[in-house]
Amino acid sequence: MQTSFGSSTRPIPADQRSLRRWCVAVNGEQQTDVLYLVLDHPSFGTLTYGLTAGGHDGWTFHERGGGGSVILPFCRSQGELIVGLVEQERPLQGKRVLNAPRGFLECAEGHAVAAARELMEEMGFDAAALALTRLPGAPANPNSTFFETLGPGEGVHFFALEIPETLLTEDRGHRTFVASVIATDQGARRSRLAEQIGAAVFIPWYEAAMLGDMFTNAAVARLLAAQRDADPVR
Incomplete structure (x- = not known):
C-alpha cells in the first residue's frame, strides 16, 4: 500500500477499526471498512483519510509546497x-x-x-x-x-x-x-x-x-x- 504522499496520516491498523468515526461513501455507497483513503491532485495537494498524528481517525490536507x-x-x-x-x-x-x-x-x-x-x-x-x-x-x-x-x-x-x-x-x-x-x-x-x-x-x-x-x-x-x-x- 502506497503511503508516501507527503502526509503524516497513516492507515488505521486493522485491529483498531473501532477508532473509525468518519463515514466514507463512494458513488453514494457507504464503505464500511475503509482504513486508508487518498485523494491526490498534482496542482493542489493531497487529502488523506486514516489515522492522524493526533491518534484518531480523520482527514488531513497537505497543500502542494506546504x-x-x-x-x-x-x-x-x-x-x-x-x-x-x-x-x-x-x-x-x-x-x-x-x-x-x-x-x-x-x-x-x-x-x-x-x-x-x-x-x-x-x-x-x-x-x-x-x-x-x-x-x-x-x-x-x-x-x-x-x-x-x-x-x-x-x-x-x-x-x-x-x-x-x-x-x-x-x-x-x-x-x-x-x-x-x-x-x-x-x-x-x-x-x-x-x-x-x-x-x-x-x-x-x-x-x-x-x-x-x-x-x-x-x-x-x-x-x-x-x-x-x-x-x-x-
Missing part, C-alpha cells in the same frame, strides 16, 4: 491606509466576495514568485518594477485541525506591495488602478475569466479586516504589524 501565497497591495492615500482586493466568485461562499489575491504554488515555484504571479493573474498588475515585501510572521496554517504544515517553512506566506498613489484613480466610489498599468492581453483576460475575477478595488484597511475571508483578514493584520513604525494609520 502552502500558497497571499499578496496585499496597499497605498497611503491622503493619510489613509487602503488595500487592494479583487472581486471574485466564490461558489463555496455562495456569492461574489472581495479578497486579497492568492493561490497555490506551481511546480518548483517559490512563494515570492507565486505572489507576483497571482498579482498579475488576478489584478493584471506587474510587480516587477516595485519592491515586493514579505510580511512579518511565521507561515500560517489555515485550519490546524485538518491542514498539515509540519515541514520547515510550510504554511501560507504573506506578501505586500506598496502602490504609488499616482498609479491609482477614482472609479465608482473606490480607488483602482489606472487603466494604463493593467495588462489587457488575451492571456491576462483569459486568466481572470477562468477564475471569475472582476474588478480590483482599494478600500480602507479596517473594511478589509472585517470581510468574511480569513486570508484577507490575516494579510491586513500582518500589514499593520509591518507598518507599526510608520505614521499612525486611519
Whole structure:
C-alpha cells in the first residue's frame, strides 16, 4: 500500500477499526471498512483519510509546497491606509466576495514568485518594477485541525506591495488602478475569466479586516504589524 504522499496520516491498523468515526461513501455507497483513503491532485495537494498524528481517525490536507501565497497591495492615500482586493466568485461562499489575491504554488515555484504571479493573474498588475515585501510572521496554517504544515517553512506566506498613489484613480466610489498599468492581453483576460475575477478595488484597511475571508483578514493584520513604525494609520 502506497503511503508516501507527503502526509503524516497513516492507515488505521486493522485491529483498531473501532477508532473509525468518519463515514466514507463512494458513488453514494457507504464503505464500511475503509482504513486508508487518498485523494491526490498534482496542482493542489493531497487529502488523506486514516489515522492522524493526533491518534484518531480523520482527514488531513497537505497543500502542494506546504502552502500558497497571499499578496496585499496597499497605498497611503491622503493619510489613509487602503488595500487592494479583487472581486471574485466564490461558489463555496455562495456569492461574489472581495479578497486579497492568492493561490497555490506551481511546480518548483517559490512563494515570492507565486505572489507576483497571482498579482498579475488576478489584478493584471506587474510587480516587477516595485519592491515586493514579505510580511512579518511565521507561515500560517489555515485550519490546524485538518491542514498539515509540519515541514520547515510550510504554511501560507504573506506578501505586500506598496502602490504609488499616482498609479491609482477614482472609479465608482473606490480607488483602482489606472487603466494604463493593467495588462489587457488575451492571456491576462483569459486568466481572470477562468477564475471569475472582476474588478480590483482599494478600500480602507479596517473594511478589509472585517470581510468574511480569513486570508484577507490575516494579510491586513500582518500589514499593520509591518507598518507599526510608520505614521499612525486611519
